[in-house]
Amino acid sequence: xxxxxxxxxxxxxxxxxxxxxxxxxxxxxxxxxxxxxxxxxxxxxxxxxxxxxxxxxxxxxxxxxxxxxxxxxxxxxxxxxxxxxxxxxxxxxxxxxxxxxxxxxxxxxxxxxxxxxxxxxxxxxxxxxxxxxxxxxxxxxxxxxxxxxxxxxxxxxxxxxxxxxxxxxxxxxxxxxxxxxxxxxxxxxxxxxxxxxxxxxxxxxxxxxxxxxxxxxxxxxxxxxxxxxxxxxxxxxxxxxxxxxxxxxxxxxxxxxxxxxxxxxxxxxxxxxxxxxxxxxxxxxxx
Ligand SMILES: [Zn+2]
Numbered sequence: 001x002x003x004x005x006x007x008x009x010x011x012x013x014x015x016x017x018x019x020x021x022x023x024x025x026x027x028x029x030x031x032x033x034x035x036x037x038x039x040x041x042x043x044x045x046x047x048x049x050x051x052x053x054x055x056x057x058x059x060x061x062x063x064x065x066x067x068x069x070x071x072x073x074x075x076x077x078x079x080x081x082x083x084x085x086x087x088x089x090x091x092x093x094x095x096x097x098x099x100x101x102x103x104x105x106x107x108x109x110x111x112x113x114x115x116x117x118x119x120x121x122x123x124x125x126x127x128x129x130x131x132x133x134x135x136x137x138x139x140x141x142x143x144x145x146x147x148x149x150x151x152x153x154x155x156x157x158x159x160x161x162x163x164x165x166x167x168x169x170x171x172x173x174x175x176x177x178x179x180x181x182x183x184x185x186x187x188x189x190x191x192x193x194x195x196x197x198x199x200x201x202x203x204x205x206x207x208x209x210x211x212x213x214x215x216x217x218x219x220x221x222x223x224x225x226x227x228x229x230x231x232x233x234x235x236x237x238x239x240x241x242x243x244x245x246x247x248x249x250x251x252x253x254x255x256x257x258x259x260x261x262x263x264x265x266x267x268x269x270x271x272x273x274x275x276x277x278x279x280x281x282x283x284x285x286x287x
Pocket of ligand 1: 114
């Protein structure tokens with residue numbers, strides 16, 4: 001079994017209608033923008049101690065978010081979330097890795113599920129790692145276009161020059177293509193577009209058990225089982241297709257499902273608790 005760790009880099013407030021979108025198309029986005037109810041959720045990142053090198057999936061958020069002017073005031077959504085972050089310096093991923101006995105400089109790969117600020121906010125801790133992002137995600141997140149879509153490209157470290165991922169390896173279950181990260185092919189990247197245009201997930205295969213580090217494909221496991229589109233995905237059709245593929249995969253392979261903002265994810269990883277098939281008797285853990 002690989003040693004894996006959950007790192008929580010503070011919390012962030014998200015809107016109720018982000019979890020479970022209401023309406024379709026522009027109306028769904030508008031409903032989310034005007035929703036006034038918030039829930040505070042954890043911001044998770046993940047560490048895999050792999051024989052080929054240490055892998056970090058997402059970098060969490062930075063305590064810089066507390067500084068006035070960190071978020072652009074002109075952006076209708078970012079302006080609203082600017083004071084919803086609760087991230088102290090000791091919450092940042094660099095400090096937390098050190099507490100685990102891992103120097104950020106010893107991390108071989110950093111994988112970004114997508115480039116929203118609460119996933120890319122800790123990039124500055126990893127100047128020596130090889131950072132991987134899906135080609136489509138990087139294209140969406142860059143420059144003015146990225147800023148308009150709510151990314152913070154001007155906050156990326158100057159040295160940031162990621163390796164861009166194209167999914168050219170074999171299909172895996174319902175996923176039409178993949179990208180094998182490790183030579184052992186036990187850590188594989190999967191295209192899971194929808195929440196963002198180039199969102200990816202990381203599949204870790206431990207013998208017959210799958211661990212799916214799923215970013216923001218859904219905000220909780222329950223929402224993945226229920227399959228609603230979230231309130232911010234720019235592409236409703238892609239988001240729906242991704243949710244369906246994940247559900248299909250988890251119903252045919254014993255899978256621990258780990259979204260970035262699901263309070264239950266840390267426990268599910270440590271106990272290797274798999275997604276249950278709806279309608280079956282709930283047995284606790286994968287043996
Ligand atoms: Zn996101």
